Amino acid sequence: MAQEFKDILYEVGENAVRITINRPDVFNAFRTQTVEELIQAFRMADEEKSVNTVIFGGAGDKAFCTGGDQKVHLSEDGLYGPRGMVGLPIEELQSAIRDCRKVVIARVQGFAIGGGNVFATICDLTIASENAKFGQVGPKVGSVDPGFGTAYLARIVGEKKAREIWFLCRRYSAQEALAMGLVNKVVAHEQLDAECEAWAAEINALSPTAIAIAKRSFNADSENIRGISFMGVAAVKGYYQSEESREGVRAFNEKRKPDFKKYA
Numbered sequence: 001m002a003q004e005f006k007d008i009l010y011e012v013g014e015n016a017v018r019i020t021i022n023r024p025d026v027f028n029a030f031r032t033q034t035v036e037e038l039i040q041a042f043r044m045a046d047e048e049k050s051v052n053t054v055i056f057g058g059a060g061d062k063a064f065c066t067g068g069d070q071k072v073h074l075s076e077d078g079l080y081g082p083r084g085m086v087g088l089p090i091e092e093l094q095s096a097i098r099d100c101r102k103v104v105i106a107r108v109q110g111f112a113i114g115g116g117n118v119f120a121t122i123c124d125l126t127i128a129s130e131n132a133k134f135g136q137v138g139p140k141v142g143s144v145d146p147g148f149g150t151a152y153l154a155r156i157v158g159e160k161k162a163r164e165i166w167f168l169c170r171r172y173s174a175q176e177a178l179a180m181g182l183v184n185k186v187v188a189h190e191q192l193d194a195e196c197e198a199w200a201a202e203i204n205a206l207s208p209t210a211i212a213i214a215k216r217s218f219n220a221d222s223e224n225i226r227g228i229s230f231m232g233v234a235a236v237k238g239y240y241q242s243e244e245s246r247e248g249v250r251a252f253n254e255k256r257k258p259d260f261k262k263y264a
């Protein structure tokens with residue numbers, strides 16, 4: 001029986017499994033259900049025998065993903081929902097992407113912001129449209145990724161650049177992301193799907209077992225970050241329940257600048 005999803009699309013194509021966040025109205029921000037479905041989808045993709053690649057994207061042309069859904073985050077308890085430490089099991093999803101034996105390609109158009117930027121960071125490869133914009137917003141909106149989004153980002157772009165990304169919350173163009181090693185290739189927007197398919201076809205011709213062993217081997221070196229992430233999310237839970245974090249969430253939703261001055 002075909003799996004029914006509400007927040008995502010799951011398709012098995014000739015060269016790749018395509019997993020797509022399908023919430024374009026909120027720039028493909030994720031809520032608890034989205035994260036649960038993505039975990040299930042990556043586990044299904046892991047078992048898919050016909051291809052070596054997953055193409056992970058977002059629906060519409062505005063965004064790949066802009067992280068946690070800040071409208072849902074306006075909850076009474078400061079959490080996103082009922083599941084896991086902070087209401088959505090984001091650290092389990094990051095693990096599912098890393099544990100998936102396929103090569104996961106992030107297909108990035110528009111914004112890859114917050115938790116969406118973390119997805120692009122942890123995917124094995126990233127192919128971006130020339131209109132893509134990357135960046136972090138955590139310290140602006142009362143959040144932080146305490147694992148792969150910080151420590152692993154530093155391994156990709158270097159410590160100085162990773163700290164700049166988190167401490168200044170700027171946006172970076174696709175070309176700037178390419179220059180810092182966050183992206184493998186930038187293409188014209190109309191070429192994005194064709195380029196992702198071409199990379200998947202090339203990978204599909206290779207040995208699945210060698211690919212899976214290589215991926216595990218690459219992951220082994222940064223595996224300690226998984227433990228840091230699981231512990232860090234417990235700290236983020238406490239932060240989300242604080243007035244300081246809630247000010248960030250409220251300010252985003254009220255379309256104003258946050259006032260964090262009294263928390264320094």
Ligand SMILES: CC(C)(COP(=O)(O)OP(=O)(O)OC[C@H]1O[C@@H](n2cnc3c(N)ncnc32)[C@H](O)[C@@H]1OP(=O)(O)O)[C@@H](O)C(=O)NCCC(=O)NCCSC(=O)c1cc(O)c2ccccc2c1O
Nearest residue numbers: 026027029066067068069070071111114115141143144145
């Ligand atoms: C993405 C933007 C930079 C776009 O800015 P722009 O000025 O072009 O447009 P708007 O700001 O007006 O947005 C247009 C429209 O989209 C809605 N929207 C965009 N992003 C979200 C979102 N994440 N949630 C909900 N809605 C969103 C926006 O409200 C507008 O709709 P209207 O109906 O009001 O017109 C900019 O939008 C932006 O910066 N977005 C915020 C991104 C954000 O705050 N993301 C969450 C970061 S925190 C996170 O992702 C995260 C959560 C966790 O729980 C974690 C847990 C553990 C570890 C890590 C975690 C983590 O990283």
